[in-house]
Amino acid sequence: MSQEIETPREQILYANILFYGCWLGIFVMIVTYFLYVFGLLEPHVPLQRISQCWAEPVGKYVEGSGIPLGWGWVALLGKGDFLNFVGIVFLAGLTVLCFLTLVPAYVAQKRWIFAAIATIEVLVLILAASGILATGGH
């Protein structure tokens, strides 16, 4: 049996956003990393100090180095180390962007179950990204 298989249109759209977004994110990540490690932008935490902190639990690192939690890093975007979060956060946010395109596509097709699932997924990811949920850490 041989016949042409059609890939659903919303799946192609998702793939295209993922493709361009992923490579853009990785490119940004590499550029900002070089700006950081070659000292073109002064870091919030000195490079030599980080290598003394990374063997400790996250709680000690955050407390000892004045690392902001949640979205607090946005205020420190002028610092070399926190500029790196632009690429990282872009990659982590890409899935939300892709899912946002799925909702109207499924609504247009009257596939209500899929539209509902895609909406729930967007909400789950936004909740995780928001930093509203918090833990004490150790």
Next chain:
Amino acid sequence: MGGWRRWLLVAGVMAAWAATQGAECFAAECAETTAATPWWVWPLVLFFFCFVLGIIAVLAGVGGGVLYVPLVSGFFPFHLDFVRGAGLLVALAGALAAGPGLLRRNLASLRLALPVAVIASSCAILGAFVGLALPTNVVQICLGGTIVFIALLLLTSKNVERPQVPRQDPLSMALGMSGAYQEYTGETVEWKTHRTLPGLLLFILIGVMAGMFGLGAGWANVPVLNLLMGVPLKIAVGTSKFLLSITDTSAAWVYLNQGCVIPLMAIPSIVGLMLGSFVGVRILAVAKPKMIRYLVIGVLLFAGLRSLWKGLGL
């Protein structure tokens, strides 16, 4: 091909040196060793180590995260909190890069992935919080046990290329969990799922474990999709890889928000593993993956036992 072998040898030597440095670090007082080492040494070593890891992961047919977390936490001076944060980003970047190709060729099914993703990603958030709240030695012991289990699973599980699904169950029909793909021969293969409810329930556990250990979860996704739900192996592997881009995203956000991502070590890991994967795909055509698979199982067993050892404080 000689060129690839030469590169592999150079990278292998660098990785071996990396492992020696890491082992030395743990043999001595770790904090003192890292303090004495110039800051740029560890990211450089990590980059080469992850480059080799990326090649090996492709040849062995496992995800990068499952090798990264136990090996880097075992042989490098980084605390498990940061290794898990970076491990999730490593698995996420790999899944994001592979996703477009899999979706366009219909080798990953969005409709199969959607319900599974909601369950796994919600539970990954829970897993991430549990993992960050538990004492490090408890997480280390659980991680060690899981890694040993994964090694045994890789050794014993026999995936089925095209499982027989006599009847699609009602839940699968309601969720539209069926589709078709084309083999290289031009043959069209139609597929559907069964035992959908137990399969979906297992993704609760898979999500929690992915978030808790930062491992990625391809090692668990594939057997559940293939052996339990009856998805053809190609679709199970493709959908599992794509699924990681969603599951790991939710857990990665938790680690990011808690300060567990240090760019100085996370970015060389991501870039090194991705470059290694590209090289690995080219080597795959001429390599003998079976031998490498057994080697990886051996390494995982060793890393798992080391993690257990560290967790137990022996």
